[in-house]
Amino acid sequence: MTTTRWTRHHLDLITDDPATTAPLITGPVEPALPGFDLWDMWPIQEEDGATALFDGRELWMGLAAPAAGHPEDRHDVARIRKLAYDDGKWIDLGDVFADGETPGSREWSGTAIRRGDGTVSVFYTATGFRGEQRPTFAQRVFEARDGVHEEIARPDLRHFLPADQVDGGPGRILAWRDPAWFRGRLLIAASIPWGERYMGAIALTDGGSGNHPLLVADGINRELERPHIVVRDGLFYLFFCTHRQSFEPADAAPTGLYGFVATALDGPWEPLNGSGLVIGNPRAQPDQAYAWMVLDDLRVVSFLDYRGPVERANFGGTVAPLLRLRLEGHRTWIEPC
Structure with missing residues (x-):
């Protein structure tokens, strides 16, 4: 099986193109979850990738934390929250898991699938360890189903670095997180060695x-987050997101949604639009949104991040305006939603 390499040559092909530049987000955006920061959202999906409906409405999950203090501290207390999306409105349904139910000190991103028997599997990242005195950054991938939590995928240390750090922070930790289910297999954000x-x-x-x-990311990027796959017209589209600060060097490419396309799951994969860039934040607000997820109907959800310096006054912490993609082979375009 071939491993595809995303290289500096691909990044050199990025241009300022309206087809891959997100529209500027202006004006106030109403919080979906008042009193909480909300980010990294995903819907419950059917096994074929379609967004599941429950009594005619979509059910979503996302990471949530009280909207207080510096926004970057939210990662240390994140919980998975459930919301309903009905007629354009978000309805809070509370925490997915009870206090102390999960094995980590907090919960990070994943996906959720409705099985054929009607049960829901929640694939998520357990970060740290329950009861630890201060947050650590070990990451483990779990499936929760019918109240049972099982660790289901550990990194093969022949290929990947273990995400078992004690100290760290956003952009400074190894990865074994963000599990996305696809046809009985999992995509996971991971880390591999590159020099020192x-x-x-x-x-x-x-x-x-x-x-x-x-x-x-062949020496060009240290975090490929929230990977997932959409199948369209017989082609497999692999999407992931990354921050501009995660490139080598920083700002070598924009914060955005990136993607590759293949005729089979095992590849080989080719970068979309030549470079891999699918949706980049505009230069005027380079951090305005993050954590894009492309749905089966090609809606694209993300969260409102920073519209200005990294501080509470500029942090959105809620669902960003939806976008929509058009896919044609190796080319993509942003369309009005």
């Missing part, structure tokens, strides 16, 4: 420790 540092990768696994790198 590390670079981002996407792992493909069928569970256990048998996993390999599907895509690696």
